[in-house]
Amino acid sequence: MIVTAKEADPELVTSAERGLAVLAAFRPEQPAMTLSDVAKATGLDRAAARRFLHTLLARGYLRTEGQHFRLHPAVLELGDAYLAALRLPGLALPRLAALSARFNEPASMAVLEGDQAVFVAHVPSNRLMAANVAVGSRVPAYRSSLGRVLLAGKPDEWLAGYLTGESRDGLDRPALRADIASIRRDGWLTSDEPDAGVRSVAVPVHGDGGTVAAIGISSHADRVSHSALAETIRPALLEAAHRIEQSYAGNQ
Numbered sequence: 001m002i003v004t005a006k007e008a009d010p011e012l013v014t015s016a017e018r019g020l021a022v023l024a025a026f027r028p029e030q031p032a033m034t035l036s037d038v039a040k041a042t043g044l045d046r047a048a049a050r051r052f053l054h055t056l057l058a059r060g061y062l063r064t065e066g067q068h069f070r071l072h073p074a075v076l077e078l079g080d081a082y083l084a085a086l087r088l089p090g091l092a093l094p095r096l097a098a099l100s101a102r103f104n105e106p107a108s109m110a111v112l113e114g115d116q117a118v119f120v121a122h123v124p125s126n127r128l129m130a131a132n133v134a135v136g137s138r139v140p141a142y143r144s145s146l147g148r149v150l151l152a153g154k155p156d157e158w159l160a161g162y163l164t165g166e167s168r169d170g171l172d173r174p175a176l177r178a179d180i181a182s183i184r185r186d187g188w189l190t191s192d193e194p195d196a197g198v199r200s201v202a203v204p205v206h207g208d209g210g211t212v213a214a215i216g217i218s219s220h221a222d223r224v225s226h227s228a229l230a231e232t233i234r235p236a237l238l239e240a241a242h243r244i245e246q247s248y249a250g251n252q
Contacts, residue, residue: 018044022052023061023075032068088205088213089121089135091247095240096123096215103233105219108133109205110146111212112154115162117147120213142171145191145202146214151176152183153204153211188238190229197221201229203241207248215241 025041026033033041039049053069056062060074089109096107100123109121116138141147151159159180163173183189188203202216217233224233 018042018048019052019056022049022056023071026069026071032065032070034067034069038069088207088244088248092121092205092213092215092244093123095244096121099123099217099236099240100125102236103217103219105217105224105233106133107215107217108146109213109215110144110150111214112141112147112150113138115141117141117144117150117214119146142176144193145189145200146216148176148179148191149183149189149202149204149214149216150211152180152189188234190226190234192221199224199226199229201234201237203234203237205241205244205248207245212248213244215244 021042022038022044025038030037035046035050035053038044038053039046042049044052053062057064057069061072062069063072064070088111092109096109099107104125106125107123108119110117110119112118117140118138119133119135122133122135139147141151151162154162163176179189179191183204188201190199190201192199197220198218199221200216200218202214204211205213205215215237217229217237219229
């Protein structure tokens with residue numbers, strides 16, 4: 001519960017934490033929320049939730065539709081500031097654009113934030129049925145090849161806690177362990193997402209003594225085979241990762 005966080009860390013500003021929790025309560029699956037919805041999602045009482053909602057409304061981060069609140073595009077400024085502070089997306093974009101143009105498939109970069117893979121760069125393809133994503137979107141790391149590559153870069157002690165942690169829907173722990181071993185051994189991973197009909201390949205980007213990001217290409221499974229991913233796309237992806245690593249090291 002956010003109301004008890006200060007007890008764990010006396011340096012936390014509780015009011016700021018609660019305001020951020022209100023913003024974080026708005027999700028793709030629930031983009032419009034009433035006062036009651038926000039109070040329930042954050043654990044705040046209605047009076048506190050109302051104050052935070054109207055403060056965020058006054059600052060331009062929310063808008064209203066009748067009794068419902070929605071995020072305002074002004075919140076993108078926060079994300080833009082974060083992305084602008086990251087050097088990796090800017091360094092990666094030319095390489096991702098070249099990959100996307102060469103294979104006519106979307107190319108992406110993700111970083112690990114907690115246990116989530118967050119997309120920080122993406123170049124879409126011109127295909128009508130392409131597996132495109134939005135920069136800033138996030139998925140549980142174990143659900144994507146990019147995320148699994150990022151997990152493979154974490155220390156064993158961290159992974160042990162992750163694998164024995166809270167329930168994660170659909171997580172096949174033995175399969176994830178096998179993928180992590182494969183990534184550490186081979187330096188890349190191909191995977192299928194049957195529900196989405198997507199097949200992808202991903203590789204790590206190294207820096208600062210570890211894995212700082214992952215880049216990958218996704219395609220609909222009926223357009224590309226595993227052998228094509230491994231024999232044609234993978235070498236190009238590894239070369240792009242190497243070039244990004246060189247640029248990253250040179251910009252430190």
